[in-house]
Amino acid sequence: MTVPRLNNPPAPLHPVRVVSARTGLSPDVLRVWERRYRVVQPVRSEGRQRLYTDGDMERLRLLANLTANGRSISQLAPLSTDRLQALTTEDGAPTVGVMPRGRRSALVPGSAESVVALALNAIEQFDSQHLDQILRKAALRLGTDDMLDHVIAPILLEVGERWHRGTFIPANEHLASAVIRTTLAWMSDQSVTDPTATTAIVGTPVGQTHELGALIAGAIAVSRGWRVIYLGANLPPEDFVRAVARTNAKAVALSVVYPTGDPTLRAALKYLAAGLPPTVALVLGGAAAADYARPLGRRATVLQRPADFREWLELSR
Numbered sequence: 001m002t003v004p005r006l007n008n009p010p011a012p013l014h015p016v017r018v019v020s021a022r023t024g025l026s027p028d029v030l031r032v033w034e035r036r037y038r039v040v041q042p043v044r045s046e047g048r049q050r051l052y053t054d055g056d057m058e059r060l061r062l063l064a065n066l067t068a069n070g071r072s073i074s075q076l077a078p079l080s081t082d083r084l085q086a087l088t089t090e091d092g093a094p095t096v097g098v099m100p101r102g103r104r105s106a107l108v109p110g111s112a113e114s115v116v117a118l119a120l121n122a123i124e125q126f127d128s129q130h131l132d133q134i135l136r137k138a139a140l141r142l143g144t145d146d147m148l149d150h151v152i153a154p155i156l157l158e159v160g161e162r163w164h165r166g167t168f169i170p171a172n173e174h175l176a177s178a179v180i181r182t183t184l185a186w187m188s189d190q191s192v193t194d195p196t197a198t199t200a201i202v203g204t205p206v207g208q209t210h211e212l213g214a215l216i217a218g219a220i221a222v223s224r225g226w227r228v229i230y231l232g233a234n235l236p237p238e239d240f241v242r243a244v245a246r247t248n249a250k251a252v253a254l255s256v257v258y259p260t261g262d263p264t265l266r267a268a269l270k271y272l273a274a275g276l277p278p279t280v281a282l283v284l285g286g287a288a289a290a291d292y293a294r295p296l297g298r299r300a301t302v303l304q305r306p307a308d309f310r311e312w313l314e315l316s317r
């Protein structure tokens with residue numbers, strides 16, 4: 001019997017939703033990687049929807065695995081797909097997303113809750129490399145907002161609780177803080193930052209060594225299109241004033257966590273509030289912020305919830 005010859009139908013193209021589900025990259029990350037690094041160039045449907053080929057999908061899957069293994073997207077983006085494939089073989093498959101052997105979980109795999117459980121397990125085991133992979137992979141899949149609100153903040157809260165109860169020793173907390181610090185810096189680096197964008201100076205004031213709230217605030221601001229100048233922890237007020245004068249920043253956002261009632265910090269914030277131009281906003285967040293903001297009256301804005309900060313950033317740009 002002769003089989004009639006058919007012309008090969010064109011390979012189907014895939015919409016963002018399908019690419020995101022298959023590669024584990026959130027639509028936000030896909031957009032940023034395309035705009036900033038031109039990792040693939042999807043075609044457009046008649047309705048202007050982005051459509052991806054099988055080749056694009058494979059390239060994105062390789063990039064997702066390699067970045068989750070710790071490589072930087074800016075270095076990977078120019079490489080050919082064959083080279084990415086070779087690197088993937090050299091690096092070995094990432095172990096992220098897999099529950100440790102012998103543990104059974106009722107959590108939905110890939111959900112923020114299950115990422116938190118895996119991360120806490122890695123912290124308990126002192127496995128910083130695995131923790132780093134878990135967090136990078138989750139950030140790529142969940143996007144910045146969910147990652148910060150439903151993964152990073154709950155992990156830090158639980159680390160604090162376990163440390164307080166004595167089930168985690170200070171070394172567990174230090175390991176978690178060190179890895180999360182790197183993850184937050186890397187997340188900010190994944191977002192498009194326009195050098196002409198409205199600028200915020202972010203850090204913690206003198207005496208405040210808890211730095212992660214400031215890093216979280218910085219990552220939120222970057223995700224809302226602000227340019228962030230991150231000055232780290234424990235900075236005297238005159239340095240914030242000088243930095244604002246040299247950068248034309250429109251806001252200073254500080255994290256104030258512990259302790260309350262420090263007279264040095266009270267005086268520093270008073271100096272800062274008086275030294276900043278009136279057009280520059282002073283935003284305070286963190287568990288101790290309200291205590292220090294009270295004497296500053298309307299000069300300081302206290303914002304705690306990430307959702308409120310996001311709204312403020314969008315309105316103040």
Ligand code: B12
Pocket residue numbers: 152153156157158159160161163164173177207208209210211212213214216217253254255256257258259283284285286287303304305306309
């Ligand atoms: C990591 C950590 C440390 C690390 C910090 C490492 C680092 N480089 O940052 C180290 C080891 C240094 C540390 C030291 C101490 N710590 Co500590 N630490 C923590 C831990 C686990 C996480 C803190 C953190 O970064 N949180 C950041 C975010 C996720 O949480 P958050 O502050 O609530 O912020 C949220 C909002 O307020 C908001 N936000 C925060 N900042 C900002 C800023 C802006 C602009 C905006 C808009 C929003 C915003 O966003 C966050 C997300 O929703 C907490 C536990 C916890 N529950 O937070 C304890 C905790 C804060 N530490 C505590 C204590 C007691 C200490 C020490 C005194 C311990 C000791 N005996 O030495 C010292 C004090 C050091 C000092 N001089 O300040 C207590 C504080 C208790 C209190 N409030 O009375 C806590 C709550 C632990 C506990 N349960 O007992 N700590």
